[in-house]
Amino acid sequence: MKRDLSRRGIILPKDLLAVLLRLVLTAGVLFSGLASAADSSRVLFRLTGSNTVGADLAPALVKDYLKSLGATEIRQRTEGEKHWIHADLEGEQVVVPIIALGSSTGFKALDSDTADIGMASRRIKGKEVELLARFGDFTSAQAEHVIGLDALVITVHKDNPINRLTLAQLAQIYSGEIRNWSQLGGPDLPIRPLHRDIESGTRATFDSEVFGSTRPAKPFVYEVSGNHETRALVEQDRAAIGYLPFADSDGMHKVAIKSGELAAVVPDRGIIATEDFPLTRRLYLYRNPGRFNAQVDAFLKFVESPAGQKIVEAIGFINLTPVSLKLPAYANAPDSYRQLMENGSRLSISFRFADGSTELDNRALRDLHRLQEFMAQEENRDLSLTLVGFSDRKSNQNIADLISRFRALKVQGALLRDHQMGDSQIMAVGAFAPLTADSEQGPVKNSRVEVWIN
Incomplete structure (x- = not known):
């Protein structure tokens, strides 16, 4: 070292060299200690993906999940779009890292096994489903979890x-x-x-x-x-x-x-909750369906529970807990539907179907449980349900009517078969009041079953 420095005209005394050497060694020990301290925290699970989900919502959900486990000393460290939630759980230091750099990065992290949960503010794309196919079906209810709107x-x-x-x-x-x-x-x-x-x-x-x-x-x-x-x-x-x-x-x-036959609207919580507003989107968490992780499963159940959904609302998003809404009647509505709008209330739940399928989508499958829990509440036990089926835009009205009736019957059957809820009526309105116009390029959204209460 002395010889190299002397070539530049710098000569260091031996004592100073010894001091520098001790400083270097001390620094190495310190850095090693810091790394060991960081490594000593057990990682419960890792989240990567959407900044919309990861900026505020995911940290809040993780903190309250840790509280539900009895964790103490819960604290957050943040560097830009990266967050670390630390806690003391049963005498052990644990950490949940959250990296929020965009929805696409979540699926890339699942692919590289650098995340256990992918956060997304849009649904997984076909090419991402193919990329992750070796782990299982990422469009399945086991993998895909809608956590808010x-x-x-x-x-x-x-x-x-x-x-x-x-x-x-x-x-x-x-x-x-x-x-x-x-x-x-x-x-x-x-x-x-x-x-x-x-x-x-x-x-x-x-x-x-x-x-x-x-x-x-x-x-x-x-x-x-x-x-x-x-x-x-x-x-x-x-x-x-x-x-x-x-x-x-x-x-x-x-x-x-x-959009469509809807009046021009600035979105509010009600129209977002029904997913009728044209620019509504779902917020997702995706997990690897081929890999069991008890903490991941427990966290997802917490997020979808009433306690987790309260946090979704507190952060400013729209939760999935059913609420009743009073909506203005359509002037050109069929008589039966107009009477329903005048005399009843619509629930924020709208059952939708998987793309190109007659099967309910993953949110709808969980909404069946939410509707059962809503109707089981003391104040709701005397209410009657009407399930209103809608079809996509079709040139043949008879086919549209049949499709809308089939969809209402599909939901009624699921409620009766799996949830012991037999007291419901059905109504079919065909392709009435499409949520998107024929001239628009976006996805057709009319295929749904609304839930009305009297």
């Missing part, structure tokens, strides 16, 4: 007079067919569309609902790194338009969105 709120600068847009107009803005606010009755300003990064589940939801599939951003579209940047740019720039999760949209100028 959110909606994308379209927002513009507070001085922008635009208050209403259709889904078709949103598509024209982001594809470049509409480039100036004056084309929509606003100021003579070039529109500045803001789009999330390609890893984002929030962006995937927007693309799916507006365009029908993910697509590259146009050169004039500005890609933002996260929801905080979207909010800041919309607040500063009179020409900007962007989208934010419902929980992050307070205080912003929100634009009402029209």
Whole structure:
């Protein structure tokens, strides 16, 4: 060491060299000790994926889950989008790491076995299902867990007079067919569309609902790194338009969105809960169906329980606990449905079906249990249920009526067979009041069974 330094004209006394050597060795021991301290905490499970889920919701759920286990000294350490929840559990130090860098990263982490749970603000894609097929079926109820609901709120600068847009107009803005606010009755300003990064589940939801599939951003579209940047740019720039999760949209100028035969609406908790709002999305946790982990199973059950769902609501998302809603009647509704709307209340549960299937989807399977628990409550035992079936847009009305009746019967049969709930009526309304218009590119959403109570 001395010889190398002397070549640069630096000569160190032997005593100073000895001091430096001791410092290096001491530092090595310290770093080793720190690493050992970190390694001594047992990892219960690891979460990776969506920032929408991982920023606030996942840490809150993990903390309350640890409390339910009797853990003490629960604390959080955060570095950017990475969080570590530490606790003392039965005399042992444990930790749950949470890495929130986008929904796509969650599925990549499941593939590389660097996560036990993938967080997503959109449903798993076909190519990801194929990637993970060696572990099992990630579209199964064992793997896929819907934990709450959110909606994308379209927002513009507070001085922008635009208050209403259709889904078709949103598509024209982001594809470049509409480039100036004056084309929509606003100021003579070039529109500045803001789009999330390609890893984002929030962006995937927007693309799916507006365009029908993910697509590259146009050169004039500005890609933002996260929801905080979207909010800041919309607040500063009179020409900007962007989208934010419902929980992050307070205080912003929100634009009402029209789709199908629905009136143009700014999303509220009720219309998000029913999933009727066109930009509604589900929040997911995915686990490896081929690998048993007791802590992962227990955590997922906690998240889906009433206690976990209260946390989902407290963070600002919409939970899955059934509530009754009073909704305005459609002017052109069939007589039987109009009477139901006037005299009854709709539950926030809407049973939906797996893509291209006659089987209920994974959320619906768990909603059967939630409906059973709702009806078992003392104040609800005298209520009667009406299950209203809807079909997709069809040219043949007779086929549409048959499909909607089949769907209502499917839910009624599941309630009777598996949940001993036989007191329900059915109603079929065909393709009435589609939630998306024929001209729109997003997914058809009319295939559902609504739950009404009298």
